[in-house]
Amino acid sequence: MADTSVSDQVSGAPVMLEARGLTKTYYSTDPPTRVVDGIDLIVRRAEFLVVMGASGSGKSTLLYSMSGMDRPTGGNVLLEGRDLTCLGDKEMSRVRLNRMGFVFQQAYFLENLNIRDNILLPALKAAPGDKGAAITRVDALLERFGIAHVGRHGITQVSGGQLQRASICRALACEPSVLFADEPTGALNSSMTTEVMDALTDVHEEGSTLVMVTHDPACAARADRVVYLRDGLLVDDRELGKWSRERAEGREDELLTWLRGLGF
Numbered sequence: 001m002a003d004t005s006v007s008d009q010v011s012g013a014p015v016m017l018e019a020r021g022l023t024k025t026y027y028s029t030d031p032p033t034r035v036v037d038g039i040d041l042i043v044r045r046a047e048f049l050v051v052m053g054a055s056g057s058g059k060s061t062l063l064y065s066m067s068g069m070d071r072p073t074g075g076n077v078l079l080e081g082r083d084l085t086c087l088g089d090k091e092m093s094r095v096r097l098n099r100m101g102f103v104f105q106q107a108y109f110l111e112n113l114n115i116r117d118n119i120l121l122p123a124l125k126a127a128p129g130d131k132g133a134a135i136t137r138v139d140a141l142l143e144r145f146g147i148a149h150v151g152r153h154g155i156t157q158v159s160g161g162q163l164q165r166a167s168i169c170r171a172l173a174c175e176p177s178v179l180f181a182d183e184p185t186g187a188l189n190s191s192m193t194t195e196v197m198d199a200l201t202d203v204h205e206e207g208s209t210l211v212m213v214t215h216d217p218a219c220a221a222r223a224d225r226v227v228y229l230r231d232g233l234l235v236d237d238r239e240l241g242k243w244s245r246e247r248a249e250g251r252e253d254e255l256l257t258w259l260r261g262l263g264f
């Protein structure tokens with residue numbers, strides 16, 4: 001049973017996810033490469049946290065290690081106080097399916113299924129005995145993200161922005177505790193980027209916890225907090241506070257100044 005009483009000792013806010021001394025070393029290289037180097041990081045409940053850093057600094061590896069997609073080689077990851085690092089593969093898959101959602105740069109949808117069925121698939125897998133509820137939830141998500149009219153379209157018959165909004169729907173279909181996004185706008189033009197970031201901002205404003213990797217300061221400026229990685233180490237951390245459309249530009253400038261100071 002999850003321990004929901006865990007809270008951040010500094011802010012007092014409830015903790016959703018925590019990395020303690022998280023390490024990932026690849027032993028396939030000679031010498032071995034330590035890509036994530038003993039990171040301590042707390043993600044508070046309902047927080048939108050962004051991970052930035054130069055290419056190769058370990059952002060995706062940190063995200064995958066925290067989400068159980070990849071096994072860390074040291075340290076621990078706790079989801080609402082429950083240590084995930086001691087779980088077997090089967091239990092970890094269950095946690096990923098039921099408690100975590102993922103959005104990647106590419107959608108990775110099945111070509112032989114339409115958009116709606118691609119979104120429905122994980123929801124049915126997570127709750128096989130409750131097909132009606134899964135269908136209702138998925139149809140509500142399609143409406144909410146403005147893609148109900150393309151639900152029966154094939155995956156090549158929609159725009160990049162619509163496909164990424166469908167990825168967000170799929171990630172939310174199992175009502176996850178944490179949504180992880182790895183460069184979700186990396187393959188999109190600027191109007192589609194805004195479309196997808198608006199969708200993610202809505203998800204956050206409705207109370208979801210988000211952890212996102214991005215290279216794009218305009219996307220990062222949507223977050224509550226940005227952490228910066230260098231060579232697998234977490235070297236700085238900046239609270240941005242609540243995002244608002246009115247303050248968007250000033251906030252992006254403030255973030256850029258901070259990032260330049262870090263050598264970004």
Ligand SMILES: Nc1ncnc2c1ncn2[C@@H]1O[C@H](COP(=O)(O)OP(=O)(O)OP(=O)(O)O)[C@@H](O)[C@H]1O
Pocket residue numbers: 026028029033035053054055056057058059060061062
């Ligand atoms: N399977 C692997 N074996 C060995 N080294 C790896 C492996 N996967 C990743 N790396 C190395 O780990 C380092 C960090 O990779 P990672 O993808 O986490 O960085 P990143 O900050 O997300 O980079 P980018 O912004 O370019 O996506 C890189 O130097 C990469 O080459």
